[in-house]
Amino acid sequence: MLSEHEILTNLKDSIVNFDIEGIKKAAEKAFQIGIPAYKAIIDGMAKGMEIVGQKYEKGEYFLAELIMASETMKEGMNVLEPHMRAGDIKSTGKVIIGTVKGDLHDIGKNVVATLLKAANFEVIDLGVDVSAEKFIEAIKQNQPDIVAMSALLTITMIEMENTVKALQKARLRQKVKIIIGGAPITPDFAKKIGADAAAKDAVEGVRICNQLMKEKRILI
Numbered sequence: 001m002l003s004e005h006e007i008l009t010n011l012k013d014s015i016v017n018f019d020i021e022g023i024k025k026a027a028e029k030a031f032q033i034g035i036p037a038y039k040a041i042i043d044g045m046a047k048g049m050e051i052v053g054q055k056y057e058k059g060e061y062f063l064a065e066l067i068m069a070s071e072t073m074k075e076g077m078n079v080l081e082p083h084m085r086a087g088d089i090k091s092t093g094k095v096i097i098g099t100v101k102g103d104l105h106d107i108g109k110n111v112v113a114t115l116l117k118a119a120n121f122e123v124i125d126l127g128v129d130v131s132a133e134k135f136i137e138a139i140k141q142n143q144p145d146i147v148a149m150s151a152l153l154t155i156t157m158i159e160m161e162n163t164v165k166a167l168q169k170a171r172l173r174q175k176v177k178i179i180i181g182g183a184p185i186t187p188d189f190a191k192k193i194g195a196d197a198a199a200k201d202a203v204e205g206v207r208i209c210n211q212l213m214k215e216k217r218i219l220i
């Protein structure tokens with residue numbers, strides 16, 4: 001029987017080696033021995049993506065390898081996600097999530113959405129390349145408690161600011177809490193653009209969303 005450490009290592013290595021069969025097996029084993037899905041994702045697969053990113057930066061991996069690693073991560077998530085659904089208990093709150101306009105990175109955003117669902121949030125995922133107008137339309141339609149935006153490219157961070165401004169203009173800003181995240185995002189940037197919070201990873205993101213819900217309940 002493999003130990004928790006060995007399984008997390010297998011998850012990480014399968015991402016780095018684009019081993020789809022390996023990731024499926026390791027994800028099943030993680031579930032079987034009771035490793036929480038969030039741990040398998042954050043301490044296993046996401047660590048593998050970090051290494052892939054470093055290899056890309058060093059010129060050892062190219063775009064094709066990034067895509068293969070992303071596909072491998074998605075296969076692993078597909079195995080783990082069904083084990084994370086929280087059931088029919090009343091939801092903690094409603095979150096609209098999307099990667100901002102011009103940005104196609106969705107792995108981190110998907111991890112956040114998965115962990116939010118596991119924490120009993122109702123999640124409406126708008127996908128990638130989401131414009132301010134699309135966020136606004138979705139807010140009007142669904143009346144979420146929280147709007148969560150992801151950006152991985154420094155050049156698309158500006159779209160977060162544009163979306164906050166558009167929400168202000170549409171008089172929707174007061175109705176929602178806004179959390180942002182992604183590799184280049186900092187709490188200072190969140191403050192600067194008028195978002196409520198930034199999170200460095202999905203686990204912190206969920207913790208902050210719970211906190212934002214408490215603040216929202218006090219205000220109502």
Ligand code: B12
Binds near residue numbers: 046151204
């Ligand atoms: C995989 C990847 C891709 C894949 C994306 C596949 C997909 N479906 O997502 C592909 C190959 C498509 C890609 C394309 C490009 N990429 Co790319 N990519 C990456 C890479 C290697 C990993 C990103 C990733 O998935 N990480 C794993 C996840 C789990 O981590 P994460 O995204 O950071 O998310 C975590 C936190 O940030 C946080 N989080 C994220 N979002 C949110 C949102 C909220 C609300 C919260 C609370 C938290 C949160 O929680 C997550 C989980 O803990 C990064 C390098 C890196 N080290 O980040 C480059 C990187 C982001 N890419 C980069 C570039 C330049 C590009 C391209 C322009 C390349 C090109 N020449 O075409 C294109 C741009 C396409 C576009 N328009 O978006 C640069 C960006 C540089 C910059 N500073 O702007 C990076 C940093 C690589 C580099 N060092 O050059 N990329």
